[in-house]
Structure formats: C-alpha cells, structure tokens
Amino acid sequence: MDSDTNDVLPLQELSLDEAITEVELEESYEEDEEDELEEYVTLGTIEKPKHPKFLLRHLFPSKTGGTPAWLDPVELPTGKFSRCDFCEEPLQFLLQIYAPIPEKESTFHRMLYVFICPSMSCLLQDQHEQWKRREEDPRRSIKVFRCQLPRLNAFYSSEPPRKDGNDKPLSVGAALCSWCGTWKGEKVCSGCKQARYCCEKHQAMHWKSGHKNRCHHIIHNLESISSSLPGEKLSRDKVACSSLWPEYEIAIEDECAYDAEASEDASYEASSLVTQHVTDDTYQFLLDKFEADDNKRSWASFQERISKCPSQVLRYSRDLMANPLWPLSIGRPTMTNIPKCKYCNGSLCYEFQIMPQILYYLGVKNDSDSLDWGTIVIYTCLASCEASARYKEEFIWVQLYPTTPIS
Amino acid sequence: MAERGAGDRGGFGRGFGRGRGDRGRGDRGRGGRRGGGQRDEEEKWVPVTKLGRLVKEGKITSLEQIYLHSLPVKEHQIVDTLLGNRLKDEVMKIMPVQKQTRAGQRTRFKAFVVVGDSDGHVGLGVKCAKEVATAIRGAIILAKLSVVPVRRGYWGNKIGKPHTVPCKVTGKCGSVTVRLVPAPRGAGIVAARVPKKVLQFAGIEDVYTSSRGSTKTLGNFVKVSFSLIINFYIFIEIRVIVDFAFCILHLIHFVSLQATFDCLMKTYGFLTPDLWLDTRFSRSPFQEYTDLLAKPTKAILIENTERIEA
Numbered sequence: 009m010d011s012d013t014n015d016v017l018p019l020q021e022l023s024l025d026e027a028i029t030e031v032e033l034e035e036s037y038e039e040d041e042e043d044e045l046e047e048y049v050t051l052g053t054i055e056k057p058k059h060p061k062f063l064l065r066h067l068f069p070s071k072t073g074g075t076p077a078w079l080d081p082v083e084l085p086t087g088k089f090s091r092c093d094f095c096e097e098p099l100q101f102l103l104q105i106y107a108p109i110p111e112k113e114s115t116f117h118r119m120l121y122v123f124i125c126p127s128m129s130c131l132l133q134d135q136h137e138q139w140k141r142r143e144e145d146p147r148r149s150i151k152v153f154r155c156q157l158p159r160l161n162a163f164y165s166s167e168p169p170r171k172d173g174n175d176k177p178l179s180v181g182a183a184l185c186s187w188c189g190t191w192k193g194e195k196v197c198s199g200c201k202q203a204r205y206c207c208e209k210h211q212a213m214h215w216k217s218g219h220k221n222r223c224h225h226i227i228h229n230l231e232s233i234s235s236s237l238p239g240e241k242l243s244r245d246k247v248a249c250s251s252l253w254p255e256y257e258i259a260i261e262d263e264c265a266y267d268a269e270a271s272e273d274a275s276y277e278a279s280s281l282v283t284q285h286v287t288d289d290t291y292q293f294l295l296d297k298f299e300a301d302d303n304k305r306s307w308a309s310f311q312e313r314i315s316k317c318p319s320q321v322l323r324y325s326r327d328l329m330a331n332p333l334w335p336l337s338i339g340r341p342t343m344t345n346i347p348k349c350k351y352c353n354g355s356l357c358y359e360f361q362i363m364p365q366i367l368y369y370l371g372v373k374n375d376s377d378s379l380d381w382g383t384i385v386i387y388t389c390l391a392s393c394e395a396s397a398r399y400k401e402e403f404i405w406v407q408l409y410p411t412t413p414i415s
Numbered sequence: 416m417a418e419r420g421a422g423d424r425g426g427f428g429r430g431f432g433r434g435r436g437d438r439g440r441g442d443r444g445r446g447g448r449r450g451g452g453q454r455d456e457e458e459k460w461v462p463v464t465k466l467g468r469l470v471k472e473g474k475i476t477s478l479e480q481i482y483l484h485s486l487p488v489k490e491h492q493i494v495d496t497l498l499g500n501r502l503k504d505e506v507m508k509i510m511p512v513q514k515q516t517r518a519g520q521r522t523r524f525k526a527f528v529v530v531g532d533s534d535g536h537v538g539l540g541v542k543c544a545k546e547v548a549t550a551i552r553g554a555i556i557l558a559k560l561s562v563v564p565v566r567r568g569y570w571g572n573k574i575g576k577p578h579t580v581p582c583k584v585t586g587k588c589g590s591v592t593v594r595l596v597p598a599p600r601g602a603g604i605v606a607a608r609v610p611k612k613v614l615q616f617a618g619i620e621d622v623y624t625s626s627r628g629s630t631k632t633l634g635n636f637v638k639v640s641f642s643l644i645i646n647f648y649i650f651i652e653i654r655v656i657v658d659f660a661f662c663i664l665h666l667i668h669f670v671s672l673q674a675t676f677d678c679l680m681k682t683y684g685f686l687t688p689d690l691w692l693d694t695r696f697s698r699s700p701f702q703e704y705t706d707l708l709a710k711p712t713k714a715i716l717i718e719n720t721e722r723i724e725a
Contacts, residue, residue: 068427106428364464
C-alpha cells in the first residue's frame with residue numbers, strides 16, 4: 009500500500025446522490041487498521057474464589073493477592089531472589105498463573121509467579137535498571153519465577169484432583185513465614201520455637217502486633233498449632249500481615265468470545281455530506297491538535313482492545329508471533345533490551361502481560377507512593393528449560409505512565 | 416480449574432495453555448456466559464489510570480480539580496462520570512476521505528464531533544474509520560478527552576450571571592480570524608451561522624463577532640473560536656465559564672469551527688484585572704489523599720493475631 013504525499017495527488021471529485029462532494033485524499037498514511045492477524049489471546053479476569061481452599065497448591069490455581077501457592081513447596085526462592093534489590097524488603101506476592109505446556113513432559117505442571125515491591129519509588133528506580141544491557145545484572149524490584157514439574161513427581165499425585173475437598177498433596181512443604189506467608193520461614197522465634205520468619209523485619213512486625221503476648225502462651229501451654237511438626241500449614245488461615253492484597257482467583261477466558269458484536273449500521277445517509285472546499289494546513293492543525301500522535305494512537309487502540317472485556321487483568325499469548333498490547337508507544341523494549349535466558353542462554357519470548365485494571369481490584373491506594381503502571385510484560389524462556397534451580401527467574405518489562413503529562 | 420483439559424491431561428486443568436491448539440474451540444467455557452458480545456453499555460468501567468481510580472472512588476468531584484493541576488485525562492469515562500448526562504454530543508461533519516490503491520480507491524469516513532454541556536465545557540474530536548458509526552463513536556470518545564473549560568464575563572455592570580465574553584478576544588487559524596466582542600444583555604449572538612451555533616452551546620448569550628479571511632474554510636473558523644476561549648482560561652479563575660458546547664449540526668464551514676474553538680480556548684488564557692491576585696496553590700489530588708491515608712493507624716492488630724495462632 010503506498011502512502012500518499014501532499015503534493016502528488018490532486019483532490020478528487022466524487023458524486024454521491026444529490027450532493028457533490030469533494031473528497032479529501034489522505035495526506036498521511038495512518039496506522040494500518042486492518043490488523044486482521046488476530047492473535048489468539050487468552051484473558052484473565054478476577055473472580056471471587058468459591059472457597060479459599062480451592063486455592064491451595066495441590067489444585068494448581070491461578071490466583072492473585074494473598075499468599076502464593078508454591079508448586080514446589082520445598083525449594084523456595086530465598087535470599088536475594090526474595091528481596092527487592094533497592095530497599096531490601098521482601099517482595100510482595102502479586103499473582104501466579106498455571107500455564108502448562110502440554111507438548112513437553114517436563115512442563116506438565118508449570119507455574120509462573122510474579123512478585124513486586126509495593127513501593128512506587130523502587131519501581132521508578134527499577135525503570136532505569138531494566139533498560140540496561142544484559143551483560144550487567146540489573147537490580148529489579150519486580151521479579152517473576154517459573155517452576156515446572158513433570159506429571160510424575162514427588163509432590164503431587166499423577167491423578168487429577170477430584171476437587172471434592174479431600175485432595176491432599178503427597179508431602180508436606182517447608183514452613184512459611186508467619187507474618188507474610190509468602191517466603192520460606194528459615195528463622196525461628198527463639199521464644200516459642202513455633203513461629204517462623206523469613207527476615208528480621210517480619211519478626212519485628214509480628215512481635216509488635218501481637219506475637220509478644222502469644223509467644224508466652226505458646227511456650228507454656230503448648231497450644232495446638234495445626235501441625236506440631238515444622239511444616240507448612242495446609243489450612244488457609246489468615247496470615248498475620250494485614251497489608252497483603254485481597255485474594256482472588258483468575259478465571260480464564262478467550263478473547264475471541266467477546267468479538268462477536270453487532271455489525272455497525274452504516275445507514276448514515278451519504279447525501280447529508282456537504283460540500284467541502286479547499287482545505288489547507290489549518291485542517292492539519294486541527295488534526296494534530298485533536299487527533300493523534302503516536303502515543304495517543306497507541307492509547308486509543310489499547311483502549312479499544314480492552315473495551316471488549318474491560319475487567320481483564322491479564323493477557324496471555326505464548327506465541328512467537330504474538331505481541332503484547334502496549335498502552336503507550338514510548339517505553340517499549342527493542343530486541344536488544346530483551347536478554348537471553350539466564351540458564352540455557354536461549355531466547356526469550358513474550359508470554360503474558362499484566363494490565364493496570366488489577367490495581368483497581370486489589371484496592372491499591374492512589375497516593376503519590378502507591379503503585380501504578382501502564383503494563384507489565386513477562387518474557388520467558390522459549391524452550392522452558394530445565395535447570396538446577398527450582399524456581400527460575402525470567403525477564404520482566406514494566407511500562408509506566410509518564411509522570412510528566414505528554415501534551 | 417474446570418474439567419476441560421485435553422485428553423492427555425486427564426482431569427488436570429488446562430490453565431493458560433498455548434493458544435494454537437485451541438483456536439478452533441474459541442468460545443467455550445466461561446466466555447460463553449457473556450453471550451455473543453453482550454457488551455452492555457452500562458458495563459462497569461474498570462479504571463486503568465490512577466486518575467481514573469480516584470474519580471471512580473469519588474475523591475474527585477469536578478472537572479475543575481483536574482484542570483487546576485493540568486492532569487491529563489486519558490479515559491473518557493472520567494469525563495462521563497464527572498459531567499454525567501449534562502454532556503451532549505453532536506456530529507458536526509462526516510467527510511469521506513479517499514486513498515488511492517492499486518485496486519481503486521479506498522474510502523474512509525472522517526467524523527467531527529463536538530461534545531459539551533451548556534455550562535462551560537466543550538470538547539472536539541476527530542476520527543477516521545471505515546464505517547461511519549465507528550468513526551462517530553471514536554470521535555465522541557476523543558471529544559470527551561479534549562474537554563476544556565470556557566470563561567464568561569460581563570459587558571458592563573456585574574449584575575446577574577455572566578453572559579458574554581470577558582473581553583475582546585481574537586483567535587486565528589490559517590487565514591480566518593474571528594473576533595469576539597462583549598455585548599450588552601439582550602444583544603443576542605450576532606454571528607454567522609456557524610459560530611452562532613457554537614456560541615449558543617457555549618452559553619454565551621450576547622456577543623458581537625467579526626470574522627475575516629476565508630471563512631468558508633470551516634476548520635479555521637472553528638479553531639479560532641476555540642483558541643479564543645482557551646486563552647481565557649490559562650489563569651485559574653473558574654468563576655466565569657462559557658458554555659462551550661460546540662455542537663454544530665450542519666457544519667458547512669468546518670474550518671471556521673476550528674477558529675471559533677481556538678477563540679473559546681483563549682478565554683481562560685487572557686489576564687484581566689480580576690485575576691491579578693496571586694494564586695494560592697493547592698495540592699494535587701494525588702498528594703491530597705496521601706495525607707488522609709497516612710494517618711498512623713494504631714496497632715489494633717492484636718485482635719487479629721489472636722485468631723491466627725489458634
């Protein structure tokens with residue numbers, strides 16, 4: 009398709025019904041609207057879980073908020089992996105999705121976990137870091153982990169869960185922190201020897217907010233904790249921390265289910281078109297002011313796409329040809345920004361993206377330091393490699409809304 | 416979690432599987448619940464930006480707070496929520512534009528839509544699409560995003576409500592210049608057909624206009640008026656707001672519409688003596704609520720932990 013330039017083609021006359029209309033030739037080749045290559049996209053929407061116990065790890069849930077349901081309950085990420093690289097606080101659980109790859113045996117069960125530091129200032133620093141070249145190890149405040157298991161494994165039965173309330177995993181996992189319930193609880197409370205913590209900060213917070221009183225009771229009365237052995241608590245009691253995000257299940261829907269719409273009625277009479285005389289650059293001014301620049305155009309098509317299903321929080325499309333839906337045209341990565349897989353050195357491919365609607369559902373506040381993003385895009389190893397680490401870190405790209413308004 | 420896995424997975428959930436294999440079975444599962452595109456217009460709006468979330472919560476009650484801090488409005492539902500049903504829209508012109516291709520001409524339709532309430536807010540939107548209805552819908556959304564405030568003033572005695580432009584203001588777009596001159600009450604809108612409609616929607620009751628240049632070039636005419644109104648509003652004096660509903664239905668001279676719009680945009684950019692006082696800067700909505708929410712909450716978590724230990 010050729011694009012037209014101003015001086016090459018003259019105005020054409022076109023007669024429609026009674027009115028004679030001078031039709032304007034397009035001066036600029038606008039963004040191709042025939043994006044007929046409809047990628048197959050799966051959407052994730054938020055749903056209240058029928059019962060919290062349906063979100064336990066042996067039922068392989070896709071969920072957001074609350075605490076993660078670790079697929080491999082023993083070898084959890086620790087140390088540097090569980091912390092924000094800027095403020096050294098443990099990261100907070102954002103969401104996890106169950107995304108198996110049926111073709112390979114080793115990826116029969118496959119989960120992706122996303123953790124984020126709830127401080128916006130860390131996210132702004134993270135923005136700088138993500139643009140760095142891949143030779144340097146960037147510091148991130150948002151991390152994604154992938155964990156996969158074959159069908160026959162030590163943790164879950166090879167038979168599908170019956171979902172009748174009696175399912176149990178095969179073994180008990182590691183104990184989790186009593187405060188955040190997210191990370192492994194390696195440190196033990198020296199008083200009662202029951203409460204476990206992932207870091208000192210959480211121990212201090214738990215102590216202040218009530219453990220101080222309980223610790224004493226536990227030592228002396230040996231109050232029954234659900235499992236006397238050090239291990240995870242399988243029942244979903246609320247963890248002590250109250251600043252975790254509310255827990256929801258992510259329901260899976262196909263985007264094309266929303267596509268069927270009533271076709272527009274192009275019944276608008278062409279005869280009401282009126283004569284239009286010579287246009288000039290003032291016309292272009294109007295267009296510039298009111299129509300688009302790159303950013304506005306991306307934003308417009310972004311809005312149009314999400315309007316099919318406004319409550320979507322996640323877009324999944326693990327396809328080589330797939331492209332994420334970018335709200336803005338600035339801040340997009342190029343091929344050089346996306347590194348290779350850390351473990352197998354293969355290339356990464358786009359897998360899914362998190363939409364900003366999730367902030368609304370999680371009830372994130374709207375002050376100056378609260379989280380806000382345009383979109384978060386996750387790239388994973390194309391081959392979904394096996395490596396010694398159980399939870400493999402993948403690459404994440406955040407596109408933020410610009411802080412200064414773009415006119 | 417529903418039992419719809421492929422045969423080799425037995426009863427295990429499909430999860431977010433690869434799309435390719437499932438292309439044929441597009442609309443099964445929970446997608447069917449929505450029905451074939453049963454997208455009701457009142458479907459809940461889920462905000463995507465922080466400003467949207469604030470508006471949805473109700474922390475921001477008027478557009479003026481947004482104008483005060485020059486916050487960019489990215490979601491048209493924000494304007495919908497704040498202006499509500501006062502906002503009317505009208506299609507000004509549908510213009511076919513053509514593009515030469517090897518196989519003939521490809522015609523698309525360009526829609527110009529103006530939205531506004533009759534109380535000082537107007538917006539103008541332009542959208543091109545293959546079908547007229549799509550273009551109109553897109554243009555309405557763009558128009559809502561570009562809503563600006565308009566300022567009104569008095570001709571003489573400051574009795575009653577403002578009814579005319581605050582001062583002589585002129586706007587220019589291309590060769591068209593439009594000049595709005597304050598008029599006494601009862602004068603009515605003395606203007607050509609095109610700007611008259613615009614100013615009627617703006618709520619300016621009396622004004623003299625004088626236009627010059629090739630006013631047949633409609634875009635210019637409109638732009639000038641719009642820029643005039645915007646100029647009045649650069650300083651924060653929201654007392655006088657010109658109704659800016661630019662809904663011109665039979666917009667023959669489209670370019671002059673631009674000129675008028677330009678005029679009206681300038682109304683708030685014009686420094687008059689009553690704006691000489693120093694402005695008292697207030698906190699942006701994002702800041703304001705930080706303090707509200709940063710109130711230290713006591714450790715009432717003691718009760719919570721009682722239940723946890725059990």
